[in-house]
Amino acid sequence: xxxxxxxxxxxxxxxxxxxxxxxxxxxxxxxxxxxxxxxxxxxxxxxxxxxxxxxxxxxxxxxxxxxxxxxxxxxxxxxxxxxxxxxxxxxxxxxxxxxxxx
Amino acid sequence: xxxxxxxxxxxxxxxxxxxxxxxxxxxxxxxxxxxxxxxxxxxxxxxxxxxxxxxxxxxxxxxxxxxxxxxxxxxxxxxxxxxxxxxxxxxxxxxxxxxxxxxxxxxxxxxxxxxxxxxxxxxxxxxxxxxxxxxxxxxxxxxxxxxxxxxxxxxxxxxxxxxxxxxxxxxxxxxxxxxxxxxxxxxxxxxxxxxxxxxxxxxxxxxxxxxxxxxxxxxxxxxxxxxxxxxxxxxxxxxxxxxxxxxxxxxxxxxxxxxxxxxxxxxxxxxxxxxxxxxxxxxxxxxxxxxxxxxxxxxxxxxxxxxxxxxxxxxxxxxxxxxxxxxxxxxxxxxxxxxxxxxxxxxxxxxxxxxxxxxxxxxxxxxxxxxxxxxxxxxxxxxxxxxxxxxxxxxxxxxxxxxxxxxxxxxxxxxxxxxxxxxxxxxxxxxxxxxxxxxxx
Amino acid sequence: xxxxxxxxxxxxxxxxxxxxxxxxxxxxxxxxxxxxxxxxxxxxxxxxxxxxxxxxxxxxxxxxxxxxxxxxxxxxxxxxxxxxxxxxxxxxxxxxxxxxxxxxxxxxxxxxxxxxxxxxxxxxxxxxxxxxxxxxxxxxxxxxxxxxxxxxxxxxxxxxxxxxxxxxxxxxxxxxxxxxxxxxxxxxxxxxxxxxxxxx
Numbered sequence: 001x002x003x004x005x006x007x008x009x010x011x012x013x014x015x016x017x018x019x020x021x022x023x024x025x026x027x028x029x030x031x032x033x034x035x036x037x038x039x040x041x042x043x044x045x046x047x048x049x050x051x052x053x054x055x056x057x058x059x060x061x062x063x064x065x066x067x068x069x070x071x072x073x074x075x076x077x078x079x080x081x082x083x084x085x086x087x088x089x090x091x092x093x094x095x096x097x098x099x100x101x102x
Numbered sequence: 103x104x105x106x107x108x109x110x111x112x113x114x115x116x117x118x119x120x121x122x123x124x125x126x127x128x129x130x131x132x133x134x135x136x137x138x139x140x141x142x143x144x145x146x147x148x149x150x151x152x153x154x155x156x157x158x159x160x161x162x163x164x165x166x167x168x169x170x171x172x173x174x175x176x177x178x179x180x181x182x183x184x185x186x187x188x189x190x191x192x193x194x195x196x197x198x199x200x201x202x203x204x205x206x207x208x209x210x211x212x213x214x215x216x217x218x219x220x221x222x223x224x225x226x227x228x229x230x231x232x233x234x235x236x237x238x239x240x241x242x243x244x245x246x247x248x249x250x251x252x253x254x255x256x257x258x259x260x261x262x263x264x265x266x267x268x269x270x271x272x273x274x275x276x277x278x279x280x281x282x283x284x285x286x287x288x289x290x291x292x293x294x295x296x297x298x299x300x301x302x303x304x305x306x307x308x309x310x311x312x313x314x315x316x317x318x319x320x321x322x323x324x325x326x327x328x329x330x331x332x333x334x335x336x337x338x339x340x341x342x343x344x345x346x347x348x349x350x351x352x353x354x355x356x357x358x359x360x361x362x363x364x365x366x367x368x369x370x371x372x373x374x375x376x377x378x379x380x381x382x383x384x385x386x387x388x389x390x391x392x393x394x395x396x397x398x399x400x401x402x403x404x405x406x407x408x409x410x411x412x413x414x415x416x417x418x419x420x421x422x423x424x425x426x427x428x429x430x431x432x433x434x435x436x437x438x439x440x441x442x443x444x445x446x447x448x449x450x451x452x453x454x455x456x457x458x459x460x461x462x463x464x465x466x467x468x469x470x471x472x473x474x475x476x477x478x479x480x481x482x483x484x485x486x487x488x489x490x491x492x493x494x495x496x497x498x499x500x501x502x503x504x505x506x507x508x509x510x511x512x513x514x515x516x517x518x519x520x521x522x523x524x525x526x527x528x529x530x531x532x533x534x535x536x537x538x539x540x541x542x543x
Numbered sequence: 544x545x546x547x548x549x550x551x552x553x554x555x556x557x558x559x560x561x562x563x564x565x566x567x568x569x570x571x572x573x574x575x576x577x578x579x580x581x582x583x584x585x586x587x588x589x590x591x592x593x594x595x596x597x598x599x600x601x602x603x604x605x606x607x608x609x610x611x612x613x614x615x616x617x618x619x620x621x622x623x624x625x626x627x628x629x630x631x632x633x634x635x636x637x638x639x640x641x642x643x644x645x646x647x648x649x650x651x652x653x654x655x656x657x658x659x660x661x662x663x664x665x666x667x668x669x670x671x672x673x674x675x676x677x678x679x680x681x682x683x684x685x686x687x688x689x690x691x692x693x694x695x696x697x698x699x700x701x702x703x704x705x706x707x708x709x710x711x712x713x714x715x716x717x718x719x720x721x722x723x724x725x726x727x728x729x730x731x732x733x734x735x736x737x738x739x740x741x742x743x
Binding site for chain 3 (some may be wrong): 001002003005006007008011014015016017018019021022024025026027028030031033034035038041044045049051052053054058059061062064065066070071072073075076077080081082083084086092
Binding site (some may be wrong): 232 | 576596
């Protein structure tokens with residue numbers, strides 16, 4: 001299989017879909033977070049591929065750098081929230097987070 | 103065979119033998135992989151022997167004396183054979199997939215770092231433009247193997263060891279990266295090959311002596327590197343007195359030895375980085391010898407090959423001295439407590455390295471304001487940069503299509519302001535980024 | 544079949560299988576392990592696409608940083624060894640079907656587009672000059688200096704015409720991201736600070 005734009009886009013699509021399914025099915029908060037990382041990575045693959053195979057040039061790579069940095073920030077905050085949640089409820093099952101339900 | 107190898111690159115040699123280009127590529131790749139693998143397995147082989155010998159001498163013993171003659175040269179081989187024979191155990195409480203995979207992750211992370219490490223001028227598997235960054239990135243994967251080993255063993259000792267190790271390695275990565283960036287600020291390049299070449303021509307050109315901040319940064323880097331290789335006095339993860347064996351308590355035989363191969367290889371890797379960033383890499387520090395070696399490398403034929411080999415020798419001596427000091431420290435300094443390890447890193451080493459980083463940025467600016475020059479002892483870096491970048495592959499002339507002396511670039515580099523590194527001189531750099539520096543893929 | 548194709552196939556297969564295994568496996572630490580395989584192979588794909596710097600950032604920040612953080616969180620929050628939180632089979636089947644449908648939709652959309660002429664179409668639509676011949680994105684992955692200069696507000700790849708015009712690089716986003724990271728650092732430290740567990 002020769003590297004090509006459509007090949008990269010296919011990988012991006014697979015990663016994105018797996019991430020969405022993972023986010024939808026997990027009840028573990030950290031599992032949901034891993035799904036988010038997969039989704040962002042799918043987007044990154046597309047951006048890098050566009051930077052390589054179209055005239056987008058360096059822009060695609062810079063966008064993917066920003067995505068990686070923001071994903072790291074998001075993971076740090078989400079984990080802080082998960083730890084806080086665990087401290088209060090002794091579980092990280094997202095279905096148990098229903099204190100605010102009427 | 104030797105002579106043809108010396109005069110031509112491997113792919114050219116294979117081409118002359120009438121092999122098609124695909125197989126040429128594959129053949130050259132296999133040979134290079136074999137060379138790298140040889141380096142990787144020789145490092146632990148030599149260092150384990152050295153560790154035992156040094157430990158013996160420090161403790162007033164003889165160390166290994168029997169295997170392989172008088173000095174016990176082949177002791178590591180005997181150890182290896184013993185380890186291969188041992189049973190490969192997997193405790194029933196373990197998560198077997200992760201338990202089996204963890205040693206390979208550790209080993210692979212240390213091994214992959216050698217791909218971008220130049221051993222001599224142009225003798226590097228991949229001369230990536232962001233070489234140092236890739237190397238640090240790949241070496242940061244090692245911690246994951248250790249966490250997985252600790253977690254999947256299903257044992258308290260392993261889990262504690264793994265957690266300690268992870269906390270230690272993650273926090274020591276911060277000062278490690280900052281200290282590695284300090285000479286980068288001076289050099290204005292992340293390409294390890296360029297950095298090595300910039301330090302040719304005299305010991306005063308080494309980045310160790312570039313300014314007082316890089317001088318201190320070297321020692322901070324060495325302490326931090328020792329800790330990030332989980333060596334004593336920072337070897338809390340495998341503290342025998344408290345944690346049995348730490349994260350590798352449950353491992354046996356070859357899997358156990360993979361952790362140690364990884365550890366010794368990463369010791370060599372961090373000392374290699376120190377040698378290139380601070381100690382001039384393959385330059386001896388004596389101008390006459392350096393010029394001779396550079397002329398040898400720039401010539402064609404066997405002498406270029408010999409020049410490369412001598413460069414490897416100089417580089418390896420510096421790196422092995424670093425490893426020797428790490429071994430020496432291990433058998434001299436008592437282990438410190440885990441809270442002290444983290445305190446030392448976060449309360450002292452991180453602020454110190456941040457201060458050094460700031461200092462190394464302001465130093466050339468202050469010096470330029472006072473003395474109209476940006477370096478203290480050595481030649482301005484702009485001139486060295488211009489000298490370092492065109493001629494890069496041993497025995498291969500720079501591409502004639504490239505403007506050898508770009509009018510803008512050479513004028514800029516003589517101007518004292520241009521060796522204020524990085525941001526201050528975009529014009530000088532604008533010339534260099536367009537030249538693909540050196541690729542031996 | 545050259546070396547590039549071999550590695551592309553290898554990384555593609557391991558990235559896709561890793562992503563699938565993340566979805567399928569039930570143990571959180573195993574998920575993290577498969578996620579490493581997936582993200583590591585994605586980094587390999589970036590190296591193949593001549594984006595060395597992005598690949599290295601991916602390895603350093605994602606695999607060496609974020610995933611270590613994730614595993615830490617798993618260890619701090621699990622109440623027993625090898626914790627599993629099961630999802631009911633009905634949900635799994637439903638999610639799998641929706642996922643497959645979504646995948647087909649994305650692939651159908653992507654194969655329906657002619658990607659060959661995108662460069663000139665982008666140039667026409669946005670009135671940006673396409674990069675002149677001096678910059679070759681595929682120059683063996685030596686993208687470090689162009690990226691650095693773009694983050695400082697210069698655009699070497701757009702030629703001299705672009706500097707000083709609307710397309711002046713990414714200095715402002717870079718600064719915003721750096722402030723954002725500082726805010727996140729403080730916020731995460733505030734949220735995760737040690738508190739006494741509520742007696743329940």
